[in-house]
Amino acid sequence: MSETGKNFMELKFSSRSENEAFARVTVASFISQLDPTVEELTEIKTVVSEAVTNAVIHGYEEKEDGIIYIRTDIEGQKVSITISDQGIGIEDINEARQPLYTSKPELERSGMGFTIMENFMDEVMIHSKPGKGTTVHMVKYLKSRQQTMAH
Numbered sequence: 001m002s003e004t005g006k007n008f009m010e011l012k013f014s015s016r017s018e019n020e021a022f023a024r025v026t027v028a029s030f031i032s033q034l035d036p037t038v039e040e041l042t043e044i045k046t047v048v049s050e051a052v053t054n055a056v057i058h059g060y061e062e063k064e065d066g067i068i069y070i071r072t073d074i075e076g077q078k079v080s081i082t083i084s085d086q087g088i089g090i091e092d093i094n095e096a097r098q099p100l101y102t103s104k105p106e107l108e109r110s111g112m113g114f115t116i117m118e119n120f121m122d123e124v125m126i127h128s129k130p131g132k133g134t135t136v137h138m139v140k141y142l143k144s145r146q147q148t149m150a151h
Contacts, residue, residue: 007033007074015059015066015085020052027072031079036142043120044079044140050113051083051136058103059087059134077142084135090128097126 009030013019024045031044052068060066066087073080090096096103097118102111117124121138128134 009072011070013068014064015056015068015087016064017053017056017062019068020049020056023052023068023070024048027070027081030072031074031142034074034077034079034142035144040140040142044081047117047120047138048081048083050116051081051138054113054136055083055085055087055134057107058090059085061088077144079140079142080137081139082135082137084133086133089130089132090126090134091130093126093128 009026011023011026013023027048028041028045032041036044048070052070055066055068056062059068066085069082069084071080071082095101097114099115100111114124114126117136117138121140123137123139125137126134127137
């Protein structure tokens with residue numbers, strides 16, 4: 001894929017839960033050049049948190065030596081975010097996408113990650129291979145501020 005004309009950024013960081021806030025804020029800072037609404041910014045920060053947390057807790061099972069990758073692309077008002085890990089992968093993606101499904105029932109707030117992503121983003125694609133890792137690709141079309149203020 002050619003990088004010309006595309007505005008993008010990439011991050012690579014350790015799979016530690018304390019890096020989740022860093023990832024969320026970094027993606028939010030990058031897309032702030034589009035002047036998103038507060039709601040859009042909050043939704044994007046939330047989905048980044050959910051995806052990174054999934055990678056830390058489920059992908060790497062809280063081992064801190066894994067690496068999480070994030071790529072964010074901006075094309076016009078379209079924001080694409082890809083978050084991937086090389087962790088244990090997901091056996092059954094359809095099952096994992098079900099609201100309240102969790103492979104870790106002992107954890108408090110579990111089972112809603114993919115549901116939240118699907119509610120806040122326009123497109124969510126999940127690719128995973130057991131033993132190879134998981135990639136979550138999400139797209140959101142931002143409404144321009146001018147349109148929002150005109151209504």
